[in-house]
Amino acid sequence: MNVRQLEAFQATMETGSVSRAAERLGVSQPAVSKLLRAFSDSCGFGLFVRSGGRLVPTQEARALATEVERMFSGTERVARLARALRNREWGEVSVAAPPALATRYLAHALAPLLSARPDLLFTLQSRNSPRIAELVAAQQIDIGLSVLPSDHPHVDAEIIMRFDMICILPAGHPMAERNAIALDDLRNEPFISLARDDCSLMTIDRAFQVRGVQKRTAIEVPLSETICGFVANGVGVSVVPPFVGLDYSPTQLVRRKLVPATPMDVWMLTPNTRPPSLAAQRLAELIRLAVAPFNTTRVEA
Template sequence: MNVRQIEAFQAVMASGSVTRAGERLSISQPAVSQLIAQFERSCGFRLFNRQGSKITPTREAEALYNEVQRMFIGVGQIARVATALRDQNWGSVSLGAFPAIARRVLPEIVWSFCEAHPDTRFRLESMRSRSLIDAVAAQHVDFGLSILPGDRPEVISAHLHRLRGVCILPAGHHLADRRTIHAHDLADEDFVSLGPQDHSRFMIDRVFDELKVARRSRIEAGQSETAFSFVAAKAGVAVVDPISAFNNDDPRIVVRRFEPAVEFDIWLIRPKAARSFNLVDSFVSFTLERLDLFASTLNAA
């Protein structure tokens, strides 16, 4: 018993004729008859009753045909999945990203890709860069976007972009009319700091420490989104990454350029030992193209 014999049997049952089965398979009528005879010998029972040129399937053939049909449906599904894999239209992708980009930028990128690639599934996790690097190293996610380069031998890091931090102030603040806020301008101002676990906190503090500018830092916010809420409540001013401030539509907050530059890097983190997967590679390329456009918009602001 082989696949060609099963194909001949399926074609005869579906078409009701040896001649039409031959046309469907692009082989001669005698070749179909020979395949059917071989298949009957393999099965050990008769599949068709023959009356001249007319053939009628036996009850055994009808029972067997139901199983053959299920097999062909499975083969068809395999073919469809293979085609979808080739076209990057099937499969799952998992990624981790630092909170600001996970909330503000990636959802639109992921959904745009989903719309163009049906039958794909995504898992997006928001996590701090240290945890993200560990997750990529352990291959819990396919790749990550981090503000820090990977410091583990299991990952590969590629620098993508460098963005300038911004100053956010309450609307109506006495500095809000300025286009650029210098660190000296914030001397003795109420200041909302990021939490000590946030790498950005150290970069921002270093700027003020080097210039010997004293602030009134009474509030710490675990994430930049929380810092926005405090600034909106007029608890103080803050310096944050530009992604968090992108398309700010809160009338209680104004966003201004900050000097001297506090620079935020974006790194692509991928596992070194991961096997290549076309869908992941395609989505990474798609994401990097969108991030290029996004970074150009931010840097032009």
């Protein structure tokens, strides 16, 4: 027996007629009859009998029909899976990003993709940049976003965004009317800071040191989004990436350009020891689109 015989048998069982089975399969009626005879011979028993001008399946044929239907259902499942893989709608993709991106912004940017692909399992981890590079090198995640490049031989690194840090102030702050805030203006302001080992803080501190400005840290917190909460409540000022604190209205928190510019890069890290899945490729494309509004310089890959 072969698949064509099984198709002819299933179509005849479902339509109750050789002629209608032929129409469904797009072949001639004699071709279906020939397939049914060959299938019957393979089985060693009759499949149909004529009764009152109707084609009636035998008990043995009914028993076979159940298994044949299961087989074709499994085939259809394989076909659906193949379509989902081709359309990047199925699979598992794991991403690790610094807290400034992972806490809020990536959820906002990637939600439309994920809601349209319920069979795509997406895992997001919040890690510091050195740990992200380690996870990518060990092939424990598919995509890493890092503010540090990686020179590991098993990791490909691509700059996907270069952004300028911004200054955030309480809405009622005296400097809130300005279009830009100079680092020198923050000399005596209570500063809401990230933890001392945070890579972003290292960049901020270096900018203050270059200008010879002593930063007066009043509060130290683990997350940039937490900084925004303190600033919105009038506790102090800070310097953060432009993609944090987007949920706060201008009546709570004011976002201003920081001068001189204090740039940072975001790198996309991927393992190079195995090809990425189609789903991972699609997610990488969407991450590039998600960060594009904050990219101050077009960086060639």
